[in-house]
Amino acid sequence: MKLTVVGCAGTFPGPSSGCSSYLLEHDGFRMLLDVGNGSTGALQEACGLLGPDAVVVSHLHGDHYLDLVTYTYARRYHPDGQAPLLPVYGPSAIHDAMIRAYGKGIDSLLDEVYTFHPVDSDRTIEVGPFEVELRRVIHPVETYGMRITAGGRTIAYSADSGACEALTALARDVDLFLCEASYLDGDDNPPNIHLTGREAAEHALKAQSHRLLLTHLVPWGDATRTIAAAKDTYDGDVHVAKPLDSYEI
């Protein structure tokens, strides 16, 4: 299984990164986790504009799904011809959210480009060669963290989440834990929305995750501080996600 970071900026795009989007490849199948605003640019570098075979959206905040709205045009009107229907798995309101984000007139176009598979509770789905366990995590809207297995390897993706047991369960013994670290330790952060670097590391430690990849850092944050806080807590391999970095898992 190969992971490529497409976009990793938290909340809004940074000067050199779009928002959350991660490409997982196995056996020639390409699954995109989240399609945050500003991520479609790097997607073209990561796998080509029409590369994805399926999409899984963690939640309906703009920095995790909004580029899927404009990506509709790329697949419908590509000069090489219309791309195959793209399966999209995501929270129960994903179809309505995309229509609202675009405005009236996109309804029929969406159905020419995507097949929607809404999810309304914890479950495990099969997406190509991937087994994807979706589990609700702590965030102000319906949000699914993920535990993804293929070819005997496993990664976990926190999505956006405050501290919770569900995250630890998803990350148990995984080969790589892709975990958000939006907040800075020491700041007066509100509860139940996001994690700091130290909190991400605490979950990785408790879950005995083999590697920790911090992501969703907010562009006005301090990556040096975030990774230092994580390394104080977790002895394993810790990195901060950067666009187009790849990891063999």
Ligand SMILES: [Zn+2]
């Ligand atoms: Zn969010």
